[in-house]
Amino acid sequence: MSDFINRFWSDYVAVVSLLSILGCVILLWLTARKRIAASADNTTGHVWDEDLREANNPLPMWWVGLFVLTIVFGLGYLAVFPGLGSFRGQSDWSSRGEYEGELARAMQELAPVYARYATMPVEEVAKDPQAKAIGERLFMNNCAQCHGSDARGSKGFPNLTDKDWLHGGTPEKIVESITKGRVGMMPPMAAAVGTTDDVKNVANYVLSLAGEPHDSVRAGLGKSKFTACAACHGIGGVGNQALGAPNLSDKVWLHGYGESAIIQMINTGKQNEMPAQEGRLTEAQIRMLASYVWGFSNNISTAATTP
Amino acid sequence: MTRKIVPIVSAGSEEVGLYEATKKIYPRSVRGLFARWRWAMVFLTQLLFYGLPWVEWGGRQMVLFDLAARRFYIFGLVLYPQDLIYLSGLLVISALSLFLFTAVAGRLWCGYVCPQTVYTEIFMWVEHKIEGNRTARMRLDAEPMSLEKLVKKWFKHIVWIGIALWTGFTFVGYFTPIRELGMAFLQTQMGSWEVFWVFFYGFATYGNAGFMREQVCKYMCPYARFQSAMFDRDTLIVTYDAGRGEPRAPRRKGHDPRMLALGDCIDCGLCVRVCPTGIDIRQGLQYECIGCGLCVDACDTVMQKMAYPPRLIRYDTQNGMDAGWSRRQLLWRVLRPRVLVYTTILAALVIGLLASLVVRTPFKVDVVRDRASLARIAEGGRLENVYRLQIMNATEKPRHYRIAADGLDGLGVSPDEPVTVDAAESRWVAVRLQVPYGTVPAGSQTVHFRIRDEDSGMQVSEKAAFLVPR
16 A cells, blocks of 8 residues: 555554544434433424424334444444455455456456367467457457457558568568567667769659659669668668568568658658567457457458357 | 423433433334325335336336346337436435425335335334234244244245345346346346345345335434434424323213313323334334324324324424414415425425436437647648547437538538447547638638438537637
């Protein structure tokens, strides 16, 4: 319990709670002993607004019993569960513990479901409608925030449904990407390329590699300067999955399309990260996700999935 | 203005406490018009309560509140959590009905149809059958324990517990299909929660109807407290006609009370003995009175025996009593602003609720924009936004829905094959909207999804925002 800044406030809360209960006990005891003069018209003798009088309709004794029960219950509760400041209670219950217990139970109940797919090859799992439904839910909860609900990504977040893979699209590689995460790093290359004019030329050359509209004169001039880039992106800009260097010769533009976007990339570089999921997701879950993602780019159509 | 205070004879002690031990009330059974009405209401409400879960409707229970699946089945309707507005409407209508009935005729609800009243009535009937009438019951409680007493008491409690458990079972049957529940019970395979609720609800019935009875109304019930705030001087309440009844005194039959300088009340005390809350109505309106009219029946039987005119105790209003109005004048006063306003609001709500149920489309759609990716360029130079649509099928057959969208030039939807949703299920689908790049000005544009049920042709429209980056 780190909810209190210091010991004083914890004790303060505990004392106020206990004093309140004690106050209830005293009040109950005093009213039970109190006797009032019986008047002919059954009133307590209090009069307000000239003619408004308080009747004495005695409370039945079982109500008093119920009050006593609530006091006993309250004290019992405070002894067992956390409530008195930072006192944890005898049962050592906490909402976090309850959550973890429920999670463990749920995982245990789900174990047989996952076990079915543990030994099945990923290619087979991707075809299974139930597995696809599980994968979809996992994806929606854990991946869709960046890669989009339809897994097509957006600027800076790779599209998982096409055949263009930064780090490889085999099931093993996908599992590795999810488990360990990935870091994409391109240093600022403007100095290595040359002047601003050279950078513009290289950008046009890159556009020409992908067959996008470009200035062919500038592209021709930029070709020689591309050697600085080819170290990672390869001759002809085909990319390098070992380094996670994108393929520049296709029409996928992860970090923005067009001359200006490429120039900015060369000038400033980019640091991109996919967080590691191990510890957040179990191996079985990661495997389901990998099958689900692998299914996108391999045109796996399952029978109509049940939601 | 001065009010006449009817003195209550004090218990004789000089001092009283603020608490007291409860005195058990032994109501005498009574026959008559209002007693018959009460029993009619007992039968009506309990036929409904005990019978409804057993009625089947197209291969399922007609009324079932499936909390686990978050679906309510009522007749042909399948209600989703998103239909909560109907529940709110129902509750508001119930509250307004209570206000209306209370303004017109006092605590009608309490006296005739409140479960507390109804189950108490049933339990008292059992008690009457087993232990005998009021005097017999009082004698039985007073005498020392004997074999006969033990048998009677045990028998009574066994019957009570039987009724209570059946009530609990029925109650749970609204949430778990009752036939399956019955089978599970016969095979002793009921779930622990179901068992708990059957016993919990059974115990509440047994305790409240067998032991607590009028004390629930007197000390626990919140409705009892605030209904008195809805009374006015034109509200029908159970009243004793003091002008006609006083001075009260016993007398022999056949004498004209006016000659004896007496009122019509013969002080037989029957109205007190039949009262389920144990009050004396002749002291005027008291907070314990639940307006059940049993004292009216009791007094009428006595008046008949005495050959006096009936209704010395009757349903009447304060204004009516003071002015000696006829029935017609009383009825005329029902049309007062308070009642008319309640009636108007109530009628409007009922009509509105029914109308919205009639025009309700049997499916719902929620549109959720992807929060992370605002917009992106898709292959082929098209600008794309991503949405997730939750399609909820509120029919009991699988349905196919086709998703279209309009609002921008050249707006396309993909994927555009129809989505199949199983009976009474909901499904999330990811949908992309695309426009040709550069044709739409930057900013947030309004588009409409049109989701069409291919089987019935019904269509639902949902507004969404389409973002175009600068």
